[in-house]
Amino acid sequence: MSYAQYIKEIGRGAEGARDLTREEACRVYAAMLDGGVPDLELGAILIALRVKGESIEEMLGFLDASDQRMHRLVMPHGRVRPVVLPSYNGARKEANLTPLLALLLQRFGVPVLVHGLLEGFGRVSTAQIFRELGHLPVGSVQQAQQTLSAEGLVFLPLNAFSPGLHNLLALRGRMGVRNSAHSLVKLINPFAGEAVLVAPATHPDYIELMRALLLERGQRALLLRGTEGEPYANPKRRPRLELVSRGQVDILFEAEHDSLRGLPNLPEAIDAASTARWMRRVLDKQLPLPKPLANQLACLLYASGYADDLNQAKAIVAVEATGMAMGGN
Template identity: 30%
Template structure:
């Protein structure tokens, strides 16, 4: 069966065709359940990379990933879907932003893994480890407890979706982006009605918008953000696609319109520097550019999730949460709960 599917996607750039949704389900099942051989899996990933994945093909991989993942309505808020290959040269605004949002009453789901190709950058996993939290060793109950107490859920995806762990070695050997780089971000572990999703190229806006609609999110924002992440730029406008009720539209978000545009300093980021800057911002200090970036990202996400009527209102609320210490207190509480069992093995 897999050989026949490979023949269709592997005929070269001109001869290859997109698989139907049913065919894509067959391919995704064979790959994620390791019924295909490593050679077939690698060949499929490369062929799809050359052809470019269709919406139906990505959707099939998302749904098979969801089938094999632990998913539960732990908290229904905003899912932040950034690239798992991490950052090399930009601030991880979404980390500090998540605690501001939770302090504002919007539950947030974050997810990630150890770094992956093609970027091999700093990941959320690295930030947690720098904070004394090894998410791969935490029991699921502990992670859920931290979410219930604070509104911030962090999912170690290779523990909660085991097929992704099984396929890591093949992805590392290939060293390139595969269909999994998109599918893994859309598993939606907590059944979130709202999605913010990062893309690197604006050429995929329409495909990702259609995919968000097919996956039945109430509202989604597709962001061409820093290093392909969901983080809006603070030094210049950011192109985004707003998706709701089967409709999508381009929306350029300009920080200058809110008095926040700020030059970003060149910085050699390490996990330690990322955590130090995040904690400084949550304490109401930190570099102005990165503090403003957190404010803008938090405000846009509050508006997306219908917590405020405007970005201006969101900025006002979020600045107050940073100034009065509410966001910092919540972060410290989350850190304490997550740290309290970080040496325990992960339970299924």
């Protein structure tokens, strides 16, 4: 395959470049995932896409190629849908609370699959906090299936189910900038069925693109502005929480804009050990769960089918998880 024709189209800069069709994007990305693109052309494609910006059709094509090469998990038995938490950013300024959200869902019997990277690259990763809490990553999809059945919670490294995407993510260290794969991994559902994906947008402008992609692909997802790119609601100020399902979008909670009356009780430091200690105290009900996370937990109990409606989910969380009163929208 010659890649010059594609580079010529997408490499003319933000003003002169042409978007690839969905089919072209799928063809090119498939070769990239398979390791079939020479280094020079691969770097040119990645930088051209970053400068131009990916279109919806291109992202759909990239996701098509990723789907075709992904090692899938079988959906768990039962009426409750599993929840998928993509965790790729880690903590830089705020404590990473993704493991807490996963553990709370597990407590309610909602199957949870967290996928991400083992390395923190200078940040505190979810895998590092899980280790402090006694939850070790698995090494294969088969092990993930067994652990999920036995424990209801598993951390699956990206390279175990999508090695091609893992290799593209790893290019950041060599190239110095992110590429399309960093966006794709937050839209991946490794299950062969309708799980609930928690889709965290890193920047406000990206929420619209993610929403359009989720709708086009018919995915069930809870869309939000992630905290430093992680899939949990900011404990200091709740972002808007949108449920995308069956071709429509329902706003379950609006974003909070009022001034803070007081800061929630949060970990004293962002390192893995301090974060894990704080999480144990929240799980033991020695400390209150920050309200934005309680709101997000209620959304996921509803989206997963654990609760019949959002009001029931709010009541369940208030009584069983936190003992705190939960307000309306």
